[in-house]
Amino acid sequence: MATFSLDRRRFLTLAGGTVGAVALGAGQLAEAAELDPAPFTLGVASGEPDHTSVVLWTRLAPDPLDAATGGMPAEPVQVTWELARDEGFRHVIARGAVTAMPESAHTVHVLATDLAPDRWYWYRFTADGVRSRTGRTRTLPAPGAKPDVMRFAFVSCQSWAGGPYPAYRDLAGQDLDFVVHLGDYIYETTKGGLDEFRRLHALYKTSPDLRAAHARFPFFLTWDDHEVQNNYAGDVAGGAGDGRPFLERRANGYQAYYEHLPMRPEQQAHGPDALMYRRMSFGRLAEFSILDTRQYRSDQALGDGRKEPTGEVFDPARTLTGPEQERWLLDGLAASKATWNVIAQQTIMAQFDYDLGPGKIVNLDQWDGYPPARARILDFIARERPANPVVLSGDWHTHWVNDLKTDFDDPHSRTIATEFVGTSISSGAGWDADVRLGLPANPHVKFYNGTYRGYVKCVVTREKWRSDLRIVLNASDAASPAYTIAAYEVRDGVPGAYRVDDGDGLAGVVTDRANGKPLGNVEVAVHREDGSRLVAVTTDPAGEYVAFAPAGAYTLRVNGVGYDLASVPVQIGATGGSTVDFRLTRSVAGAATGRTVPGPQSQATASDFVLANDLLALAISAGTTDPQLPGVTLGKPLDLAALGHLDQLDWMNLPYASAAQPRGGNAWQQLTVRATAVELISPTEVRVTGASTAVAGIGVVTTFGVRTGEPWVRAETVFTNTADAARTFWLGDVLDHDGTGQRSGIAGHGTITASAPADFTPTAPWLGMTGSDRQTYGLLYDEPGFTVYACGIWAMTQRQITLAPGAAFTLGRRIAALDNGGGADPFAVLAGL
Numbered sequence: 001m002a003t004f005s006l007d008r009r010r011f012l013t014l015a016g017g018t019v020g021a022v023a024l025g026a027g028q029l030a031e032a033a034e035l036d037p038a039p040f041t042l043g044v045a046s047g048e049p050d051h052t053s054v055v056l057w058t059r060l061a062p063d064p065l066d067a068a069t070g071g072m073p074a075e076p077v078q079v080t081w082e083l084a085r086d087e088g089f090r091h092v093i094a095r096g097a098v099t100a101m102p103e104s105a106h107t108v109h110v111l112a113t114d115l116a117p118d119r120w121y122w123y124r125f126t127a128d129g130v131r132s133r134t135g136r137t138r139t140l141p142a143p144g145a146k147p148d149v150m151r152f153a154f155v156s157c158q159s160w161a162g163g164p165y166p167a168y169r170d171l172a173g174q175d176l177d178f179v180v181h182l183g184d185y186i187y188e189t190t191k192g193g194l195d196e197f198r199r200l201h202a203l204y205k206t207s208p209d210l211r212a213a214h215a216r217f218p219f220f221l222t223w224d225d226h227e228v229q230n231n232y233a234g235d236v237a238g239g240a241g242d243g244r245p246f247l248e249r250r251a252n253g254y255q256a257y258y259e260h261l262p263m264r265p266e267q268q269a270h271g272p273d274a275l276m277y278r279r280m281s282f283g284r285l286a287e288f289s290i291l292d293t294r295q296y297r298s299d300q301a302l303g304d305g306r307k308e309p310t311g312e313v314f315d316p317a318r319t320l321t322g323p324e325q326e327r328w329l330l331d332g333l334a335a336s337k338a339t340w341n342v343i344a345q346q347t348i349m350a351q352f353d354y355d356l357g358p359g360k361i362v363n364l365d366q367w368d369g370y371p372p373a374r375a376r377i378l379d380f381i382a383r384e385r386p387a388n389p390v391v392l393s394g395d396w397h398t399h400w401v402n403d404l405k406t407d408f409d410d411p412h413s414r415t416i417a418t419e420f421v422g423t424s425i426s427s428g429a430g431w432d433a434d435v436r437l438g439l440p441a442n443p444h445v446k447f448y449n450g451t452y453r454g455y456v457k458c459v460v461t462r463e464k465w466r467s468d469l470r471i472v473l474n475a476s477d478a479a480s481p482a483y484t485i486a487a488y489e490v491r492d493g494v495p496g497a498y499r500v501d502d503g504d505g506l507a508g509v510v511t512d513r514a515n516g517k518p519l520g521n522v523e524v525a526v527h528r529e530d531g532s533r534l535v536a537v538t539t540d541p542a543g544e545y546v547a548f549a550p551a552g553a554y555t556l557r558v559n560g561v562g563y564d565l566a567s568v569p570v571q572i573g574a575t576g577g578s579t580v581d582f583r584l585t586r587s588v589a590g591a592a593t594g595r596t597v598p599g600p601q602s603q604a605t606a607s608d609f610v611l612a613n614d615l616l617a618l619a620i621s622a623g624t625t626d627p628q629l630p631g632v633t634l635g636k637p638l639d640l641a642a643l644g645h646l647d648q649l650d651w652m653n654l655p656y657a658s659a660a661q662p663r664g665g666n667a668w669q670q671l672t673v674r675a676t677a678v679e680l681i682s683p684t685e686v687r688v689t690g691a692s693t694a695v696a697g698i699g700v701v702t703t704f705g706v707r708t709g710e711p712w713v714r715a716e717t718v719f720t721n722t723a724d725a726a727r728t729f730w731l732g733d734v735l736d737h738d739g740t741g742q743r744s745g746i747a748g749h750g751t752i753t754a755s756a757p758a759d760f761t762p763t764a765p766w767l768g769m770t771g772s773d774r775q776t777y778g779l780l781y782d783e784p785g786f787t788v789y790a791c792g793i794w795a796m797t798q799r800q801i802t803l804a805p806g807a808a809f810t811l812g813r814r815i816a817a818l819d820n821g822g823g824a825d826p827f828a829v830l831a832g833l
Helices: 008-016 027-036 165-171 194-204 208-216 245-259 323-335 371-384 432-441
Strands: 044-047 052-060 078-083 091-100 107-113 120-129 135-138 150-155 176-179 218-221 278-282 286-291 338-342 390-393 400-403 415-421 445-449 452-458 464-472 482-491 494-499 506-512 523-527 533-538 544-547 552-559 567-570 582-584 590-593 611-612 616-620 637-642 650-660 675-681 684-693 700-704 712-721 728-735 744-746 748-752 758-760 766-772 776-779 786-790 793-805 808-820
Touching: 027 552, 044 120, 044 135, 044 208, 052 150, 078 107, 091 107, 107 120, 135 208, 150 766, 165 208, 165 452, 165 464, 165 482, 194 245, 286 323, 323 371, 338 786, 371 400, 371 415, 390 400, 400 494, 432 445, 432 567, 432 793, 445 464, 445 482, 445 494, 506 523, 523 544, 533 544, 552 582, 567 582, 590 675, 590 700, 611 700, 616 650, 616 700, 616 712, 616 808, 637 776, 637 808, 650 675, 650 712, 650 808, 675 700, 684 728, 712 793, 728 766, 728 808, 744 786, 744 793, 766 793, 793 808
Parallel strands: 044 218, 150 176, 176 218, 286 338, 338 390, 390 415, 415 494, 506 582
Antiparallel strands: 044 052, 052 107, 078 091, 078 120, 120 135, 150 452, 278 286, 400 415, 400 445, 452 464, 464 482, 482 494, 506 544, 523 533, 523 552, 552 567, 590 611, 611 616, 616 637, 637 650, 650 728, 675 684, 684 700, 700 712, 712 808, 728 793, 744 748, 744 766, 758 786, 766 776, 776 808, 786 793
């Protein structure tokens, strides 16, 4: 018989996550070691209950981060188990012994059978005289039973790097019947070996909060992509990986997944294949169809990513579920007698168009990349009308409530089902700003928030379904407080969700003081008493915002393009829930430090200059450095946005002065003008003084000015030859945009989307840039005589001049930012200026 031991200091190191992101207090560390002694360092779990049975799980791993063995000898080990009706194990109703095998990483799966329906049980394991913690589990109501209520939570996306799982700490304290995990239980590395997947699963379970949730509730689990490889599709790899055959990687990922989770024998992997889609019923109250949208899907169209859907996207043969699983789903919905019919799956089912103009940009990895497959399911629901369909989704690390329709392009089309999308346990959402910018084009999205991590708690009766969208304030803080950001209900027989609470924390509406119009895309920042920023959110199209902070004193600062800054002190009590509305005053022209241009690409800080009026705002670097322009960022425009918009521009390299004509894919990165001073020369003007780094003796002075009522900032650059000889050089400016749907525009040449730069001769003296938010940026020159060298994401003007000694050349232009109205030609607004 093997003997297990693990030095207490070593286990506390593992539980404390010094190899990852977990940060726990001393009390929590000690508790973790006492609850899960070696070899049960990864805790216990249960899952896949029906009305007479449940799976019990553990793994023997005295040194869980030993990827090869987990600290176990290469020999079988006997493990005993007990199941009782009470936590004190006075009424043990089942016990047995199983053998933990080294070829299965000494994991244990016990299928406890012949149990009573709709009842809680307690279980534990013993190996070599060491007893595991006690876990709690339950069976489901019998198939014909009519339970009054069902309580559960659904979760997804728990990247280890994202934090120590305070969302699981909050979840473990809830009153639930079970938990549904919708995928991305781990996040893969480039190493696709079995030992590596086992190491990752073990690493994630060193979180005491994850172990606590598993020990308290049974789980139903399905995978998404990161359990194998990001964005893989069927047998097609999602990336380069480590060079091993992809199906070998998939087999390793599937095996480690089964080994480390409480799955039934039917879910055990056989090489690169495993049966993951299945059905479960909570009596007659609810029936769940749990899907696998990775193993059988067609490869993503058009090379994946967020793109305009064309061509192969609409091939009806392409599928997200595979034809067999799709038929199984529809047959199950048709036969169901349940009050609520739940489709638990991975990716967002509702359409989401990131482009506010007449075009469309969608995420091709989600159901948007498989519209005929989605239409078959939604058309079936509309036609056959199974009772109360509800879709649960994960993947996108953000909270959503969506109306599902057969025609998402028609806001007046009938709502046939509701989709709840849960935010991540810990994984970040770098695309949050892109989603927020696209919300006005997607009125079927009833609620969205991408600022916070968390999960969704659901309470279901025969009359209604309630989803509480739970969030934690800071995913990197193990003790972070949790809140309900919003609660929505779906009523029996009435498709569509309705908000039923105001949420915790801070909320309010921002409007125009003069006309009461709600103001979208306004930044609301919460600052601590020491002046540091706690969190910043932006208002939705209705002018509403939601932010969170623990009890205490704060200052709310509101920043909207075209409006004066506003701030107000606020006190949050222990119970949370404060409402603070703002009425903003339109700005007059001015230039100053102390504010920023809000937006997803914003780089400037409050120490930089912002020129603003009632129509736009432009930030000029007075010290902030862009790593793409090392040494020459000073004096460059960094951020720009029009009234009602957020900054989407990456930056402007304005101006440059190059000895050679800029060529090639890096032509935009001109490091040829260095400023030596940036100063406020009047209440509405900023002057930048510098010189060319590439052409000796060329001084460069740019003056920026703004006036009320003009949708542009005037920029005038004077190039002066202070040398004793004539100087010939190239000059101009660069517009750069790296956001969603980036496109360049050149007078007479329309929209440019190509990835390789080319030369163009404009028919009028302007060029532009736009993204997905109906905002167009432009450079409008006083004089023609330049060419444009451009690709889809940047464009630069090029003009060659010769200056005699003592001579000067003035380059005058306007830097514009406007709402383009969503027309077919986003650059038409520039032609009219």
